[in-house]
Amino acid sequence: MFIWLEHRIEGPRNKRIKLDNQPLTGEKLRRKTLKHIAWLLIAFATGATFVGYFTPIRDLMPDLATLQAHGWSYFWVGFFTVFTYLNAGWLREQVCIYMCPYARFQSVMFDRDTLIVSYDTARGEPRGRRKRSLSHEEARAEGHGDCIDCDLCVQVCPTGIDIRDGLQYECITCAACIDACDSVMDKMGYPRGLIRYTTENALEGKPTHILRPRLIGYLVALLVMIGAFAWAVNDRMPLNFEAERERTELYQVTRDGQISNVYNLIVRNLDKRDHTYQLRRFRSCRADT
Ligand code: SF4
Ligand code: SF4
Structure with missing residues (x-):
């Protein structure tokens, strides 16, 4: 998309080289500004889409616009916008050559x-x-x-x-x-x-084999990973439970002389449906000192 936009705005390669070499004119400034604004818009869309995987995007976009979003949302949208702009606009093939691990995998595979x-x-x-x-x-x-x-x-x-x-x-x-x-x-x-x-x-004029041990090995590995992923999704408990020790008070002494510790219990329903949760005490501890 970045290259396509550059091609649309500044023309084919030889025209771009000519534009880069000529002194700054109104036309050059217009084309360069337009290109960078277009790149930044795509970079922002990438950043917002990525953050939208973790924050409901229908709320995120108006919140970002009205400065109501969480500080981390601004940070991550900004982070991915800046790095998309730099990687795709400026670094380009350097990302493929030096940063992308796929290039290293492929020679092994x-x-x-x-x-x-x-x-x-x-x-x-x-x-x-x-x-x-x-x-x-x-x-x-x-x-x-x-x-x-x-x-x-x-x-x-x-x-x-x-x-x-x-x-x-x-x-x-x-x-x-x-x-x-x-x-x-x-x-x-x-x-x-x-x-x-x-x-x-x-x-080299030799026959090409489609089914070969290496390919069957990759297929088996892929099926195992898909199976493990499906099992993990199916087995997921849509509940997040945290017990946090109250930090302001170390302990309390009750009227009958027992020591009690105070905890905050946080229950988060991760399912789309409402649920009722019951909290049961299954073991009691008595402190002697
Ligand atoms: S392989 Fe040869 S003919 Fe084909 S594009 Fe490259 S230089 Fe030109
Ligand atoms: S050599 Fe590879 S990266 Fe370069 S144009 Fe051909 S397919 Fe694309």
């Missing part, structure tokens, strides 16, 4: 049968520029691979990598390079799919 975004090296190399008028067959006959080395796949990549160097942990599988390369292939009159979803085995 992948194998040679995993469907990934790949560059077909056998088809694309030797890469190189050539005359547009050259047909596919003529280019092949002259020893060219299908990659015309236009660099478009690198330019559109949100994490700034070159997929032609092979699978890299920075790849977030957004497939932008597939679309970019397909458009180049269309213009050149070459078959699409120089960059495509495929497996390492398929690229």
